[in-house]
Amino acid sequence: DVKVTQSSRYLVKRTGEKVFLECVQDMDHENMFWYRQDPGLGLRLIYFSYDVKMKEKGDIPEGYSVSREKKERFSLILESASTNQTSMYLCASSFGDRANQPQHFGDGTRLSIL
Amino acid sequence: QQQVKQSPQSLIVQKGGISIINCAYENTAFDYFPWYQQFPGKGPALLIAIRPDVSEKKEGRFTISFNKSAKQFSLHIMDSQPGDSATYFCAARLGNQFYFGTGTSLTVIP
Known part of the structure; x- marks a missing residue:
């Protein structure tokens, strides 16, 4: 089974802090994604990466950056956390060049910014 | 602009009933349509998926x-059970990206 592991289930940080969310997948997937999930808004794409050191902005990249130094690991960085970034953050991965393959998700990190 | 529109936002069904969730899309280049099920405190998990050349x-x-032709797809849950109570997301794939509906919260009443 595909395993996408997010380093923290719950995280509480203060306004202005630099926050790192880590994600690791074990299926040699080319693509990795970061979403945030808010009630009534569904899943919104923050950033995705289709290869090591490659990144693409999603729909809501402002206030975030990402890093992908190794194929299996994709990090989301909140440069200076703000209260409006309190949310559930979901990491996902998928194959890049195979048809009919879904995304696989981690269990999320619930981040609270105080 | 929402690429995939999902309805209803919430749904309450009696045990044993049929739950129906609908999604609509505009982009005919989408080539894969998965449905995800998400329980509280967990990430979305793939439930079932379909290609556009298959009708069911x-x-x-x-x-x-x-x-x-209508650019619509739907999820039917037969004989709904309380354990099916969860949030359901439809999605559509284009290239490397997936576009998600806003989710349907399903409650199955015993």
Whole structure:
């Protein structure tokens, strides 16, 4: 089974802090994604990466950056956390060049910014 | 602009009933349509998926109906059970990206 592991289930940080969310997948997937999930808004794409050191902005990249130094690991960085970034953050991965393959998700990190 | 529109936002069904969730899309280049199930405190998990050249796919109590001409697809849950209570997301794939509906919160009453 595909395993996408997010380093923290719950995280509480203060306004202005630099926050790192880590994600690791074990299926040699080319693509990795970061979403945030808010009630009534569904899943919104923050950033995705289709290869090591490659990144693409999603729909809501402002206030975030990402890093992908190794194929299996994709990090989301909140440069200076703000209260409006309190949310559930979901990491996902998928194959890049195979048809009919879904995304696989981690269990999320619930981040609270105080 | 929402690429995939999902309805209803919430749904309450009696145990043993049929739950139906609908999704619509505009981009005919989408080539894969998965449905995800999410329980509280967990990430979305793949439930069932369909290609656009297939009109129906069934796995156990879960069926996707796909209408390519109408650009609509739906999830039917037969004999709904309280354990099916969860949030359901439809999605559509284009290239490397997936576009998600806003989710349907399903409650199955015993």
